[in-house]
Amino acid sequence: DGGITQSPKYLFRKEGQNVTLSCEQNLNHDAMYWYRQDPGQGLRLIYYSQIVNDFQKGDIAEGYSVSREKKESFPLTVTSAQKNPTAFYLCASSMARVANTEAFFGQGTRLTVV
Amino acid sequence: AQSVTQPDIHITVSEGASLELRCNYSYGATPYLFWYVQSPGQGLQLLLKYFSGDTLVQGIKGFEAEFKRSQSSFNLRKPSVHWSDAAEYFCAVGAANQAGTALIFGKGTTLSVSS
Numbered sequence: 001d002g003g004i005t006q007s008p009k010y011l012f013r014k015e016g017q018n019v020t021l022s023c024e025q026n027l028n029h030d031a032m033y034w035y036r037q038d039p040g041q042g043l044r045l046i047y048y049s050q051i052v053n054d055f056q057k058g059d060i061a062e063g064y065s066v067s068r069e070k071k072e073s074f075p076l077t078v079t080s081a082q083k084n085p086t087a088f089y090l091c092a093s094s095m096a097r098v099a100n101t102e103a104f105f106g107q108g109t110r111l112t113v114v
Numbered sequence: 115a116q117s118v119t120q121p122d123i124h125i126t127v128s129e130g131a132s133l134e135l136r137c138n139y140s141y142g143a144t145p146y147l148f149w150y151v152q153s154p155g156q157g158l159q160l161l162l163k164y165f166s167g168d169t170l171v172q173g174i175k176g177f178e179a180e181f182k183r184s185q186s187s188f189n190l191r192k193p194s195v196h197w198s199d200a201a202e203y204f205c206a207v208g209a210a211n212q213a214g215t216a217l218i219f220g221k222g223t224t225l226s227v228s229s
Contacts, residue, residue, distance in 0.1 A: 004157075033216050040123070042204065042221035043158075058216065090157060102148060103217055105157035 002027045006091050006106035012114050013078070013085065021076045021109045023091035030096035032074035033103065036060060037088040046089075049074055050096045078111065086113050116141050118207050118220035126226040127195045135190040135223050137205030147188040148206040148217065149179055158204065164188065175199070200227045 004025045013019045025032065031050045035043040045058030049068040063082025068074055074093075078085045088110050092103040119138045127133050139145060146165045150158040162173025169181040179190045188205060202224050206217040 006157075035219075040221060042118075043219040045216050045218075048216045088155075092158075102160050102163055105150075105159075107157045108155070110155070 004091055004093055004104055004106035006089075006109050008109060009107065011109055011111045013111060014114060016080045018077055018079050019111065021078070021089055021091075021111070023074045023076065023106060024072055025074075025091075025093045025104075025106075026072065027093055027104060028071075029093035029104070030071065031094045032068070033092040033094075034058075034064075034066065034074070034076045035090045035092065037090055037108075043090065046076065085111055087111060116207070116218050118205050118218055120203075120205055120220035120223050122223045123221070124224045124226065126228055128228050129197050130194050133190075133192045133195045133199070133225070135203050135205075135225070137188045137190065137220060138186050139188065139205070139207045140186065141207050141209075141218075143209045145207045145209070147179075147181060148208070149173065149177070149188075149190045150204045150206060151175075152202045152204065152222075154201075161190070161203075195225075195227055197227045197229065200225055
């Protein structure tokens with residue numbers, strides 16, 4: 001089945017550590033996105049990529065980094081510079097070459113700092 | 115500034131009663147609009163979308179939404195709520211005819227269903 005796979009589902013990080021969240025899609029979508037979700041805050045855009053080897057910062061990019069070396073993959077690294085990383089992270093994708101299409105979401109990764 | 119406002123943080127509806135969730139947007143370009151639903155600890159599932167044409171759009175699970183340009187609104191409705199509809203609902207807006215742009219989300223409305 002086509003879809004978006006995020007792993008792991010739960011992730012624990014010690015203070016000062018970098019962690020990488022995986023996002024893989026087999027929908028042949030060009031565009032991919034990372035959102036952060038906190039209770040009562042909705043979804044806030046961290047980074048997005050419309051094409052391989054290119055990405056743009058979203059509203060809350062500080063303390064995060066991404067890469068887009070393959071069309072199928074868009075990993076997110078939460079660095080030690082992110083002061084409050086505990087949150088639910090959602091990856092999404094869409095057909096960048098076709099306007100007026102929706103975003104498809106993965107099942108999310110819950111990151112907790114311990 | 116581009117934004118989406120969902121005025122109701124939490125709504126409780128009796129099972130079998132009708133439902134309306136409100137959504138207002140502010141967007142400089144021609145918008146396209148979405149409603150998504152999220153169960154606890156899960157990703158988002160698309161309920162319906164509006165791009166153009168008929169301003170009343172039908173979605174999955176018996177939901178519908180009406181686009182009112184004059185009011186900058188895109189309210190979600192369901193005539194009879196089921197207990198399984200309890201979830202969090204998000205309204206989102208994107209730029210029409212600009213492929214690959216990221217959606218802007220409201221803060222969500224949590225729906226509880228009482229028996």
